[in-house]
Amino acid sequence: MAPGNRRERERAEREQLIIRTARELAETEGWEAVTTRRLAAEIEYSQPVLYSHFSGKAAIMTAVAAEGFVELATALRAARTAATGVRESLAAVARAYTDFARERPALYDAMFTHAVDLQFASETTPDALQAGFAEFLEVVGPVAGPDAPGLLAETFWAGLHGLALLERSGRLLGQAHDDRLTLLIDRLTVPR
Amino acid sequence: MAPGNRRERERAEREQLIIRTARELAETEGWEAVTTRRLAAEIEYSQPVLYSHFSGKAAIMTAVAAEGFVELATALRAARTAATGVRESLAAVARAYTDFARERPALYDAMFTHAVDLQFASETTPDALQAGFAEFLEVVGPVAGPDAPGLLAETFWAGLHGLALLERSGRLLGQAHDDRLTLLIDRLTVPR
DNA sequence: CCAGGAATCCTAGCGGTGCTAGAGTCACCG
DNA sequence: CGGTGACTCTAGCACCGCTAGGATTCCTGG
Numbered sequence: 530m531a532p533g534n535r536r537e538r539e540r541a542e543r544e545q546l547i548i549r550t551a552r553e554l555a556e557t558e559g560w561e562a563v564t565t566r567r568l569a570a571e572i573e574y575s576q577p578v579l580y581s582h583f584s585g586k587a588a589i590m591t592a593v594a595a596e597g598f599v600e601l602a603t604a605l606r607a608a609r610t611a612a613t614g615v616r617e618s619l620a621a622v623a624r625a626y627t628d629f630a631r632e633r634p635a636l637y638d639a640m641f642t643h644a645v646d647l648q649f650a651s652e653t654t655p656d657a658l659q660a661g662f663a664e665f666l667e668v669v670g671p672v673a674g675p676d677a678p679g680l681l682a683e684t685f686w687a688g689l690h691g692l693a694l695l696e697r698s699g700r701l702l703g704q705a706h707d708d709r710l711t712l713l714i715d716r717l718t719v720p721r
Numbered sequence: 722m723a724p725g726n727r728r729e730r731e732r733a734e735r736e737q738l739i740i741r742t743a744r745e746l747a748e749t750e751g752w753e754a755v756t757t758r759r760l761a762a763e764i765e766y767s768q769p770v771l772y773s774h775f776s777g778k779a780a781i782m783t784a785v786a787a788e789g790f791v792e793l794a795t796a797l798r799a800a801r802t803a804a805t806g807v808r809e810s811l812a813a814v815a816r817a818y819t820d821f822a823r824e825r826p827a828l829y830d831a832m833f834t835h836a837v838d839l840q841f842a843s844e845t846t847p848d849a850l851q852a853g854f855a856e857f858l859e860v861v862g863p864v865a866g867p868d869a870p871g872l873l874a875e876t877f878w879a880g881l882h883g884l885a886l887l888e889r890s891g892r893l894l895g896q897a898h899d900d901r902l903t904l905l906i907d908r909l910t911v912p913r
Numbered sequence: 914c915c916a917g918g919a920a921t922c923c924t925a926g927c928g929g930t931g932c933t934a935g936a937g938t939c940a941c942c943g
Numbered sequence: 944c945g946g947t948g949a950c951t952c953t954a955g956c957a958c959c960g961c962t963a964g965g966a967t968t969c970c971t972g973g
Contacts, residue, residue: 691883717908
């Protein structure tokens, strides 16, 4: 069974190589540049190898998206724990979120625009998703007032998601990002 | 010059036919079903005819998106004028917006996910875009307080956009749409 | 009414896509 | 050392967006 382990390990490594290469390609040249031929050439294997690891291109994108959710959760957690105070935590998490979306547009697209098959209530990769949402819950809890924290967290998240997308497509005025973020936090996080 | 006019008119009609067919196809079977071959077959012309009207498939989608912006602006305006009172107007516009996104997902995608070339500060089709945004401005004005109305309108819009997208991809809990909408309105539209 | 020119449209094809069947090669094991 | 199984590659399918070129139709001037 000795070689079997090596084969398995090498296989796992190659799978990681595929995911990493797809992500790098997407982040540097956009997802439209990530074709199965190009990806195969980049990892120095033939196309069919990709299909021995993933059921198709969509599955590869989903794998990249899963990585993204892990990193997003990490970033949110780091922002929250580094901040002190309710208002500061909210602002830190909000900023970390929009920064993430702005700095990794291709990754963010894989997570939210493509890869719709990644459900929240599923068992495929719910850990990172729930972990990310938990950060919102944590930071929003103190200002929930009579409202359900889950509801407020979802709405807060939606606001950030909308801001990230609209700003990226150039549909909001110039550089007022900070002002909009402040407005969102100021208003959304004050119970009536 | 008599036949010239007829030709022109027929040409314009065919262009409308292309846009309408593309939209119907997208709304019934999704944008992935809208191929130039399929579209050409549907209008009973050959593929090159499409390219005598539009520079490419993207331009056709943009034309559909432009139609969508007109209808969205109309829907928002209707909702606002039908409502009386500040709070009611806000709720009506918000509901009209999310209803629009939910009932016409393909159209909404064309407007916001694809067709990124439709800029806000451009002269191509800014009328409907500005008209739609104007409705937000109108309805948000009374509750702006010390904040700039434009900023609040953008943030309000972003919240609705985020809610629409996240709910559609099944990433928010079940049927709590009304509660989230109420929460967004209650909190976002109260000056500190 | 007809010939010529212009406008229009379609057939055929290019290079590309995601994906797969089958052949070939290599590594392992008895 | 030979057989067997796992693995990988070549070649190809059906489709995509898009376009060159020829055929057909239509309008116009004589």
